[in-house]
Amino acid sequence: MDPFKFDRASPEYQAALRMVRKVLGTENAGQIEQLLSAGPLSEQLGWFFTRTWGALYAREDKLPLRDRALTLIGIDLALGRVEPLREHLKVALYAGVTKNELAEVMFQAAFYVGVPILPMCVRAASEIFESVPEEAKAVTKARNTGIFLGTINHTAMVVRDWRAAAENYSALMGLKRWKVIEVSQSLMTECMYYGKPEACTWISAFAKSGDTLIELCQPVAGKSIFDDFLREHGEGMQHVGNLSHPEPQQLVSAWTAQGVRVGHYFNVGDAMKIYYLDTRAHLGGMFLEVVEPASFAAIPGFGEDVVFD
Numbered sequence: 001m002d003p004f005k006f007d008r009a010s011p012e013y014q015a016a017l018r019m020v021r022k023v024l025g026t027e028n029a030g031q032i033e034q035l036l037s038a039g040p041l042s043e044q045l046g047w048f049f050t051r052t053w054g055a056l057y058a059r060e061d062k063l064p065l066r067d068r069a070l071t072l073i074g075i076d077l078a079l080g081r082v083e084p085l086r087e088h089l090k091v092a093l094y095a096g097v098t099k100n101e102l103a104e105v106m107f108q109a110a111f112y113v114g115v116p117i118l119p120m121c122v123r124a125a126s127e128i129f130e131s132v133p134e135e136a137k138a139v140t141k142a143r144n145t146g147i148f149l150g151t152i153n154h155t156a157m158v159v160r161d162w163r164a165a166a167e168n169y170s171a172l173m174g175l176k177r178w179k180v181i182e183v184s185q186s187l188m189t190e191c192m193y194y195g196k197p198e199a200c201t202w203i204s205a206f207a208k209s210g211d212t213l214i215e216l217c218q219p220v221a222g223k224s225i226f227d228d229f230l231r232e233h234g235e236g237m238q239h240v241g242n243l244s245h246p247e248p249q250q251l252v253s254a255w256t257a258q259g260v261r262v263g264h265y266f267n268v269g270d271a272m273k274i275y276y277l278d279t280r281a282h283l284g285g286m287f288l289e290v291v292e293p294a295s296f297a298a299i300p301g302f303g304e305d306v307v308f309d
Contacts, residue, residue: 004047005047006044013054015058016054018233022094065091066092066096072091074109078113093129147247147250152212153242153243153244154213154243155239155240157236162204162216166205166207169214176309180206180304182201182203185222189269192262194262195262200222200224201220201222202218202220206302239286243296245290252290262277276289
């Protein structure tokens with residue numbers, strides 16, 4: 001048996017891919033994945049990648065990721081390696097090290113490695129501190145604002161094909177009747193992706209299961225949190241919500257005051273405002289949907305009727 005055999009189907013490699021996407025963001029992770037997929041030494045690089053980002057970083061019981069990141073930063077500074085320093089600064093931020101703490105680490109290193117490393121530190125920190133994706137930051141502790149979400153009455157899955165998924169829900173859960181609508185830019189007064197204007201289109205299919213509104217979201221075009229989820233994780237549960245919340249704007253304000261970002265915001269014809277709060281760092285990987293005004297009873301009425309036998 002070859003101890004250096006590289007298997008792209010292995011759980012360790014898949015775990016490494018998930019980790020690098022979370023920490024470095026989809027764009028940088030895509031460059032790494034391209035390097036691993038073809039070209040000289042791709043098998044050898046894949047083995048090292050699996051051992052580090054997969055197996056080694058997963059040994060949290062032996063040494064926390066935060067401590068591993070600081071150790072690697074120290075090595076980068078001692079060797080004067082700016083590219084690995086950029087990468088490991090991102091790992092440290094993801095692991096919960098603050099920017100002020102990282103600045104102090106680099107300041108202290110200058111006493112031992114030499115002041116000439118400081119320009120390298122300034123370049124790397126200036127770039128990374130501004131560019132690290134918000135969704136790649138570590139879990140933070142939320143304070144009690146006294147404004148609570150309330151009962152979850154909505155859950156949504158991202159799917160590749162809403163019709164195929166709905167047929168399965170029909171067969172397995174008896175959800176025969178669906179309301180389907182293509183949500184496109186033509187319906188939007190405003191469409192924002194992490195604070196920037198970004199046109200997108202997706203299909204939403206709704207069905208009621210008891211008191212819960214089930215939604216299937218199929219991304220169609222443009223940049224969206226649904227397309228992000230599908231590319232990063234495949235199909236699965238992506239957001240939940242209380243679409244009957246009596247004070248939706250207060251809820252949004254309370255969460256964003258704690259650093260929660262609005263991943264997507266849609267103003268639908270000035271009649272409905274939809275917020276997808278990126279609470280993944282607070283709620284274990286889940287987005288939270290908030291609708292203003294409260295629209296739990298109205299949303300199932302939108303769209304075209306589709307009934308499965």
